[in-house]
Amino acid sequence: MSGDLRLTNVTKSFGPFTAVDDLTLTVPQGAFFALLGASGCGKTTTLRMVAGLEEPSAGQVTLGGTDITRLRPYQRPVNTVFQSYALFPHLSITENVAFGLRRKGVKNVAPQVEQMLSLVQLDDFGGRRPHQLSGGQQQRVALARALINHPQVLLLDEPLGALDLKLRRQMQIELKRIQTEVGITFVHVTHDQEEAMTMADTVAVMNDGRIEQLGAPAEIYEFPATPFVANFLGQSNLLAGTGGLARSGDDLSITAHGSRFTVPAARSRATGDKIYLGVRPEKLHLVTSEADVPSGFQHLTGTVTDSSYVGVSTQYLVRTAWDTELSVFAPNSGLGGSLPPGAEVTVAWNPAHAFLLDRLDGAGDATHALVEERA
C-alpha cells in the first residue's frame, strides 16, 4: 500500500561485527508492528536506520515507495520515542511537546499541544520540567512529543522498559488505544514477549540480526518456525527425532526416543532428516494411567520431579525414561487434584497441537525457555 515502510536487504556492520544482517521486512501502513528479540540482537540498530540516526552499510529503506535510505533524520516523516526518553531538560513539558511543530514553522502550537497533553493525560503538567515528572509521566511526554508531529511512522524503542510491571501494563493498554485512535504506523521494539503479543498485530522475532519469524502473535505462538522462536516466545518441549519422517495420508510420523508419534502434515516445517517434535507445555495433559488417555491423543510416561503452584496453573516437571524434563502447565480449574513429586504419570497431547521443526545436527531435547535479558 501507499504508506508501507519497507526494509530491503538492509545490513549494518560496526567494523567486523554485523549487527543487522540482510534484513527484509514490510510494515503495512497503520499497523502496530512489534520487533521482538533478546538484548543485543539488533533491534535498536534497525530502528535507528529507519529514523536516519544510523546509515545502513547496505540495502534500502523506503517509505510509501520513496527511498529514504540517505535522508537526514530531520528530513524524514518519522519520529522516535527513545528508550531513554531523551526529553530536553532545559525546556518545559509544553515546549518539549511543541519542539517538532516549532521546527516545522507552525505558528500557533498551543491548541495542538494542549490536545496532545490531554491525549496522554498530562493536562496540568505543561509548565513543569521533565525532571519533575515520574518515569511513567516522562514516557508519556516522549510519546506526546513524537505523536504531535503526525509522523507517517512512529518508532518506539522499548519505551516501557523502565516502568514497573503495573504501570507497564497500564501503558500498554494506553499505547494500543492511542494507536487505534490516531491510526499511525507503530513500530514497537521490545524484548518482552508478552508485551509484543498483547499489543501488536504483527510480530517479528529477531535473533542475531536476522528475522526468525514474522506473523500474527497467535500464529507465531501456535506454530513457531524455528527452535529459537519456540523457546523465546513462550516455552516449548522440543524432542529430538531420530530417522526421517514417514508419511501416511495427511499425517507424518516420527520416531523419538524409541516411540512413534504422528503430527498432521500441515503442522510440519521440517525440511530435512534432523527434526524436533514440539509441544507447548499447556497443550500437555497429565493423566494417571494410560487407560485415561483421550482417544486420538499421543502419550508418553514419566515421573513428576517438581511442581510449582503459580495461581492460574500448576507447572510440573516430568522426567521421562531418557532423563529429559518436560514442562507441563496444568490449569487450576478445580478438576483433578495436584500430583506430588515422585508420582508416575502419563503425559498426553492432541497431535494437532504438536509441530515439527528442523533441528541442528547434534542438538538434543530442548525444553527450557530462553532466558530473557533486559536490553
Add this chain to the structure above:
Amino acid sequence: MSVAAIGAGTGSKQNEPPQKTGRAWLPYLLLLPAGLWLLLFFALPLVQLGATSLYDPTGSLSTGYAMTWSFGNYPEALDAYKWHFLRSLGYAAVATAICLLLGYPLAYAIAHRAGRWKNVLLVGVIAPFFTSFLIRTLAWKTILSDNGPLVEALRTLHLLGADGRLLATPTAVIMGLVYNFLPFMVLPLYASLERLDQRLLEAAGDLYAGPVSTFWKVTLPLSMPGVVAGTLLTFIPATGDYINAELLGTPREYMIGNVIDSAFLVRLDYPQAAALSFLLMAVVLLVVFVYVRRSGTEEIL
C-alpha cells in the same frame, strides 16, 4: 547540575539514619583550613586596603599617611582614570567575545569529535601554563614585532598598510588577552559540553531540527553553565590585567591595571592605588552581577 545536586541532597537526607546529625560539625571542620587561609590572606589585606583607600591623599611615604576618612579619594580617582576603566572593560569584553567564538568550537571538538586524541588536545590547551605568563607575553612581542614574519605577511596581503604595525596597538593588546585567557574559556566550556547528552541531539534531529537549530535550541542552552563560567573566568582577570597592555601596547593602550600598578609601585600614591583597586572590584562585581542575573533568567540548569 544544581538540580542533580539538590536531588542528591534530599535523597541522602531521607536515607540518613538520625544519629548522623551528631556529626553536623564535620563540614565546618573541613572548611576550617581554607577559611583560616582566606581570613589571613584575603579578608585582612582587604580590610587594610580599604583603610588605605581612605588615608589622607596628601600624605607620602616620608611624611606618613594619616587616616582621615577621605572618601573624596574615590570620585577623584574615578574622574582621573575613567577612560582607563572604560578601556579595560572594552578590551576585556572584546577579548572575552573572541575567546568564546574561538573556544566554543574548540571545546566542542575536544568533547565530542576528538575520540582518542581527547586527552592530548586537553593537555595542549593547558600546555601554555607550563611557562610563565610573562614569558609567553614576551614571545608575543616577538611574533607581532614590526619586522617579524606575521606583519610582513599581512603587509604582503595588503591587510596591513605598508607602514602598518601590530605591536603597540589595541589589536595587539586584545590578541594578547585572548591568547592568555583562552584556556580559562575552553576548560569550563569543555566540562559543560562533555556532559552534553548526545541522545538529546539525536532527539532534536528526529524532531525536524537541522544542525543549526539543534545548536541554538539544544546544544547552546544546555552548555550555558559553561558559557557563563568561561566568560566570567575570562572577563574578570582580563579586566584587571596589566601585563598585556604593558608589553604589547603603549601608554595609549594602558588599562586600569597599569594605572594601579604605577600608583602602587612608581608614584607611591597608596591611597589612590587602593581606591582604584576597590573601584575596579566594584565595577567588575557590578558587571558580573548584572550578567549572572540576566543569564539566570534564561533558566540555566
